[in-house]
Amino acid sequence: MKIIEIEGGRQLSGTIRISGAKNATVALIPAAILTDEEATICNVPEITDTDVLCDILKLLNVKVNRSTESIVINTKEMQNTIIGEDYSKKLRASYYFMGALLGKYKKAEMYFPGGCSIGARPIDLHLKGFEALGATITTDNDKYIVEAKELKGANIYLDFASVGATINIMLAAVKAKGKTIIDNAAKEPEIVNVATFLNNMGAKIQGAGTSTIKIEGVEHLHKCFHEVIPDRIEAGTYIIIGALCGKPLKIDNVIPEHVDALISKLEELGINLEVGADYVTVLGREEVLNPITVKTAVYPGLATDLQQPLTVLLTQAKGKSKVTETIFENRFMHVPYLNALGSNITVKNQTATIIGPTKLKGAEVGATDLRAGAAMVVAGLLAEGKTKITNAEHILRGYEQIVEKLTAVGAKIRIIEI
Numbered sequence: 001m002k003i004i005e006i007e008g009g010r011q012l013s014g015t016i017r018i019s020g021a022k023n024a025t026v027a028l029i030p031a032a033i034l035t036d037e038e039a040t041i042c043n044v045p046e047i048t049d050t051d052v053l054c055d056i057l058k059l060l061n062v063k064v065n066r067s068t069e070s071i072v073i074n075t076k077e078m079q080n081t082i083i084g085e086d087y088s089k090k091l092r093a094s095y096y097f098m099g100a101l102l103g104k105y106k107k108a109e110m111y112f113p114g115g116c117s118i119g120a121r122p123i124d125l126h127l128k129g130f131e132a133l134g135a136t137i138t139t140d141n142d143k144y145i146v147e148a149k150e151l152k153g154a155n156i157y158l159d160f161a162s163v164g165a166t167i168n169i170m171l172a173a174v175k176a177k178g179k180t181i182i183d184n185a186a187k188e189p190e191i192v193n194v195a196t197f198l199n200n201m202g203a204k205i206q207g208a209g210t211s212t213i214k215i216e217g218v219e220h221l222h223k224c225f226h227e228v229i230p231d232r233i234e235a236g237t238y239i240i241i242g243a244l245c246g247k248p249l250k251i252d253n254v255i256p257e258h259v260d261a262l263i264s265k266l267e268e269l270g271i272n273l274e275v276g277a278d279y280v281t282v283l284g285r286e287e288v289l290n291p292i293t294v295k296t297a298v299y300p301g302l303a304t305d306l307q308q309p310l311t312v313l314l315t316q317a318k319g320k321s322k323v324t325e326t327i328f329e330n331r332f333m334h335v336p337y338l339n340a341l342g343s344n345i346t347v348k349n350q351t352a353t354i355i356g357p358t359k360l361k362g363a364e365v366g367a368t369d370l371r372a373g374a375a376m377v378v379a380g381l382l383a384e385g386k387t388k389i390t391n392a393e394h395i396l397r398g399y400e401q402i403v404e405k406l407t408a409v410g411a412k413i414r415i416i417e418i
């Protein structure tokens with residue numbers, strides 16, 4: 001097990017550079033198999049989720065050439081084989097191989113994906129989309145065989161604007177015959193990044209980033225070069241850290257529009273920010289922070305992935321703040337640990353009520369999932385004394401060089417392996 005240990009209560013100043021977006025990368029790597037040639041993806045974050053996806057590529061006999069920030073993926077000798085349970089369950093995004101393999105070979109055989117335990121996270125919308133394109137689905141417990149004689153464009157309405165289902169259906173539809181329309185599609189920036197990648201390879205996708213995506217099927221996808229967008233969730237996490245401990249802290253390589261909702265909420269709280277073309281600097285904060293009400297929503301609303309780190313900041317506002325989680329059923333697992341550090345938070349149904357300000361004091365806590373783990377890092381940096389975060393592997397799945405980046409701006413943080 002990996003443990004992150006933090007000596008908190010220090011002021012942080014300097015610049016943190018944001019890496020490529022995890023949630024775009026984990027879709028771009030499976031999407032790359034749709035080319036019959038070679039795809040180069042740069043600005044790829046070195047996180048464990050990327051490593052697992054590269055292992056899956058190797059299992060499919062895809063040549064993977066990885067250097068510091070880029071991956072060259074060559075599919076010329078690729079073979080469509082079953083993706084075993086051990087691989088499928090290592091992360092959520094393994095499910096993108098379902099859409100990509102179906103799109104390329106008209107057959108995918110793999111298991112129900114893994115990922116953070118933040119709710120039931122069914123994949124019914126993905127499967128409904130595949131069926132609408134002409135696929136049949138056979139299940140045996142957690143094993144799925146999705147296959148089609150022919151994939152034909154269809155009109156698909158998503159009951160919920162799911163990020164995963166939108167991307168997976170795009171992957172399956174790019175080589176289908178005729179036109180596919182996805183209505184109530186998710187609009188997250190990562191979807192635009194994946195659609196741009198596919199279009200760079202010769203796909204014909206219009207409307208990514210809006211709620212209607214139109215895909216005209218093509219026969220062949222060619223060679224391409226593509227860049228991953230900056231990670232808006234990593235950026236948001238460091239902006240929140242800056243709001244708590246920054247003096248000042250510049251977060252560089254950000255697309256500020258992608259963190260608009262967070263910036264508005266921070267300004268409402270009383271955080272002073274400078275927003276530039278590609279950076280956000282946390283200059284300081286009002287002495288007394290205002291309590292606020294927060295509700296997570298699909299993009300461009302406040303990202304559910306930032307809800308847990310943001311809750312830590314709200315422990316420092318004067319009075320009663322409320323956070324309502326609307327996307328996942330089980331995303332308050334960080335709360336008992338935060339309370340162990342000294343916060344006053346109660347959760348009822350899907351709303352957390354935070355009474356502040358409270359002083360946080362270091363203790364031993366755990367990372368139950370990726371973003372809950374990030375919230376523990378935020379809390380540990382603020383808390384007086386030593387905080388130990390167990391199961392830190394969850395955090396390393398999504399934050400590239402978190403220890404190095406924070407150390408460079410003055411944090412006392414290290415990883416211990418036991």
Ligand code: UD1
Nearest residue numbers: 023093121122123124125126160162163164165305327328
């Ligand atoms: C992705 C992100 C995750 C983020 C989430 C919401 C990746 C790898 N993960 O997760 O970090 O928190 O978007 O922005 O990109 N749902 C169904 N049926 C389905 C699909 C989804 O009921 O077939 C439900 C889910 O259980 C959840 C909601 O829809 O309640 C949103 O899920 P979705 O947008 O699909 O999130 P993920 O793609 O899993």
